[in-house]
Amino acid sequence: xxxxxxxxxxxxxxxxxxxxxxxxxxxxxxxxxxxxxxxxxxxxxxxxxxxxxxxxxxxxxxxxxxxxxxxxxxxxxxxxxxxxxxxxxxxxxxxxxxxxxxxxxxxxxxxxxxxxxxxxxxxxxxxxxxxxxxxxxxxxxxxxxxxxxxxxxxxxxxxxxxxxxxxxxxxxxxxxxxxxxxxxxxxxxxxxxxxxxxxxxxxxxxxxxxxxxxxxxxxxxxxxxxxxxxxxxxxxxxxxxxxxxxxxxxxxxxxxxxxxxxxxxxxxxxxxxxxxxxxxxxxxxxxxxxxxxxxxxxxxxxxxxxxxxxxx
Amino acid sequence: xxxxxxxxxxxxxxxxxxxxxxxxxxxxxxxxxxxxxxxxxxxxxxxxxxxxxxxxxxxxxxxxxxxxxxxxxxxxxxxxxxxxxxxxxxxxxxxxxxxxxxxxxxxxxxxxxxxxxxxxxxxxxxxxxxxxxxxxxxxxxxxxxxxxxxxxxxxxxxxxxxxxxxxxxxxxxxxxxxxxxxxxxxxxxxxxxxxxxxxxxxxxxxxxxxxxxxxxxxxxxxxxxxxxxxxxxxxxxxxxxxxxxxxxxxxxxxxxxxxxxxxxxxxxxxxxxxxxxxxxxxxxxxxxxxxxxxxxxxxxxxxxxxxxxxxx
Numbered sequence: 001x002x003x004x005x006x007x008x009x010x011x012x013x014x015x016x017x018x019x020x021x022x023x024x025x026x027x028x029x030x031x032x033x034x035x036x037x038x039x040x041x042x043x044x045x046x047x048x049x050x051x052x053x054x055x056x057x058x059x060x061x062x063x064x065x066x067x068x069x070x071x072x073x074x075x076x077x078x079x080x081x082x083x084x085x086x087x088x089x090x091x092x093x094x095x096x097x098x099x100x101x102x103x104x105x106x107x108x109x110x111x112x113x114x115x116x117x118x119x120x121x122x123x124x125x126x127x128x129x130x131x132x133x134x135x136x137x138x139x140x141x142x143x144x145x146x147x148x149x150x151x152x153x154x155x156x157x158x159x160x161x162x163x164x165x166x167x168x169x170x171x172x173x174x175x176x177x178x179x180x181x182x183x184x185x186x187x188x189x190x191x192x193x194x195x196x197x198x199x200x201x202x203x204x205x206x207x208x209x210x211x212x213x214x215x216x217x218x219x220x221x222x223x224x225x226x227x228x229x230x231x232x233x234x235x236x237x238x239x240x241x242x243x244x245x246x247x248x249x250x251x252x253x254x255x256x257x258x259x260x261x262x263x264x265x266x267x268x269x270x271x272x273x274x275x276x277x278x279x280x281x282x283x284x285x286x287x288x289x290x291x292x293x294x295x296x297x298x299x300x301x302x303x304x305x306x307x308x309x310x311x312x
Numbered sequence: 313x314x315x316x317x318x319x320x321x322x323x324x325x326x327x328x329x330x331x332x333x334x335x336x337x338x339x340x341x342x343x344x345x346x347x348x349x350x351x352x353x354x355x356x357x358x359x360x361x362x363x364x365x366x367x368x369x370x371x372x373x374x375x376x377x378x379x380x381x382x383x384x385x386x387x388x389x390x391x392x393x394x395x396x397x398x399x400x401x402x403x404x405x406x407x408x409x410x411x412x413x414x415x416x417x418x419x420x421x422x423x424x425x426x427x428x429x430x431x432x433x434x435x436x437x438x439x440x441x442x443x444x445x446x447x448x449x450x451x452x453x454x455x456x457x458x459x460x461x462x463x464x465x466x467x468x469x470x471x472x473x474x475x476x477x478x479x480x481x482x483x484x485x486x487x488x489x490x491x492x493x494x495x496x497x498x499x500x501x502x503x504x505x506x507x508x509x510x511x512x513x514x515x516x517x518x519x520x521x522x523x524x525x526x527x528x529x530x531x532x533x534x535x536x537x538x539x540x541x542x543x544x545x546x547x548x549x550x551x552x553x554x555x556x557x558x559x560x561x562x563x564x565x566x567x568x569x570x571x572x573x574x575x576x577x578x579x580x581x582x583x584x585x586x587x588x589x590x591x592x593x594x595x596x597x598x599x600x601x602x603x604x605x606x607x608x609x610x611x612x613x614x615x616x617x618x619x620x621x622x623x624x
Contacts, residue, residue, distance in 0.1 A: 088493070181400075182547075182548070182549065182550065183516070183546050184546045184547060184549075185548065185549075202517060204495070205514060205517035205518070206517070206543075208546055210546075226616065226619060227545070227620065228620060228621070229543045229546075229620050229621050231518075231541045231543060233539075234495050234499075234520055234522075234539055234541075235494075235496060236494070236496045236497065237494065237496075237497075238494065265624070268622075268623055269623060272623065306623050307538060308539065308540060308541050309540070309542065309543060309621040310580075310623075311577075311580055311584065311618050311622075312577070
């Protein structure tokens with residue numbers, strides 16, 4: 001089943017202990033799309049400026065990602081500059097330029113309308129909501145956000161949360177959103193805001209899914225009440241963690257969309273595929289690793305991750 | 313098979329967001345013994361002062377722990393005061409008084425000599441080494457340490473590491489010991505110092521075992537080359553994390569000692585039992601939870617932890 005994703009398509013300048021890259025292709029929707037494209041059809045809604053040319057377009061084309069919803073407009077694309085020199089787990093933002101995203105009015109191409117899965121990648125919650133409202137009949141809606149929207153745009157974000165089935169955020173974001181440092185208590189508070197399922201990403205430690213009393217979608221066969229944790233593989237070398245969370249989301253949601261039935265077992269495997277894709281994203285700068293990845297490498301690492309915590 | 317453990321038996325004054333306790337029974341060997349006692353026979357080597365009386369002795373007796381190796385001497389027992397007010401994952405030490413441990417000369421009771429497992433709990437590496445040297449024929453030796461010994465007593469600690477099969481430390485300690493912030497690279501550096509197996513404890517995220525090329529003991533049927541990760545259950549309420557790492561070690565080593573053969577499968581289950589015992593320790597102040605625990609509760613939580621990451 002096809003996924004429509006709305007989010008940033010951007011240029012990033014990144015510095016890590018492994019080196020520096022200027023203006024490489026980035027953005028939450030880019031990482032998400034590349035990652036999800038290994039599992040299912042992906043359609044992107046975004047806006048780019050005149051600096052987004054054939055070379056960038058070719059990255060999406062090579063993965064058969066539908067870019068008809070990427071609007072080209074005058075001006076510069078979204079730009080982010082950050083570094084991970086002191087702490088590989090947390091980016092230090094040096095500069096964010098919204099550029100063409102400042103006046104973006106998302107429109108859904110007719111060809112996207114039969115998408116059964118919708119992902120609202122990290123972006124202004126006002127834009128997330130506009131896309132959500134234009135696609136009321138999707139089967140499953142998931143989304144991401146970040147500290148900035150949680151702290152400074154809370155009312156708009158709370159509106160988005162009401163329309164989500166699955167929210168994917170990291171530990172810090174969950175704690176800030178709930179105003180509670182205990183992860184289990186924070187999860188319960190977040191689940192009361194709308195989503196049936198909360199996936200908390202722990203970086204190198206994997207991710208944990210929490211569920212509200214009800215099952216996360218009417219199609220799930222039996223409710224899951226205990227949390228579920230997917231581990232991550234300890235990596236020999238983390239070159240650049242940018243986009244790891246978006247790649248997790250792409251693997252998770254892409255795998256889920258590729259499954260006929262949304263069973264708890266499929267959900268658990270989706271969590272593992274999320275971890276797998278997040279780990280690949282870190283191995284090179286920007287989207288380099290995702291661009292040259294194969295499905296065989298993905299499935300081999302899935303087996304490795306399963307082995308990593310398997311008891312019998 | 314019986315375990316002999318050497319380490320601190322102490323009094324702790326602890327403050328956490330949940331409250332404060334004055335001079336409750338603590339010490340690495342205490343937590344380790346109580347935890348391991350649910351799986352196998354445990355024998356303690358330590359020294360206590362005149363403040364250690366019948367009430368403290370009764371805690372060990374209730375779990376059938378052999379205390380004949382606890383020397384009683386004039387003076388006060390080891391004392392530690394710390395708090396977790398800002399960060400539940402890291403204690404802030406306010407006061408440490410070695411007291412009777414300052415002049416401790418560990419002696420192994422005759423009745424302990426047939427112990428096949430030896431655990432060197434966190435304590436001065438000079439004392440760890442003296443005990444190790446007096447028990448050259450044990451089947452498996454594991455140990456713990458902390459930042460203070462790593463930073464300020466490195467030569468003595470390196471001698472201890474040469475005689476260890478398994479080292480159990482936390483993320484920060486592994487990184488400091490290796491002088492490398494990447495966990496996989498740090499693990500490899502630590503394994504080169506002596507132990508065949510390194511268990512890195514991640515607090516609320518569980519623990520990861522790394523293995524050197526050889527299997528961790530000659531009795532293991534087949535070598536394990538990939539790391540193994542045991543998750544921890546996200547806890548609803550962490551009352552007091554003191555002793556969680558020692559309780560992990562007790563569950564891990566106690567379960568291992570209870571198994572006839574040291575197979576990779578037994579090792580993996582031991583990692584899960586470690587996580588289980590660490591999680592229980594946090595639920596009340598000091599050793600309160602370990603004192604009233606039952607084996608049924610332990611096995612129930614083991615099943616829950618297995619379910620937490622189980623795929624099929």
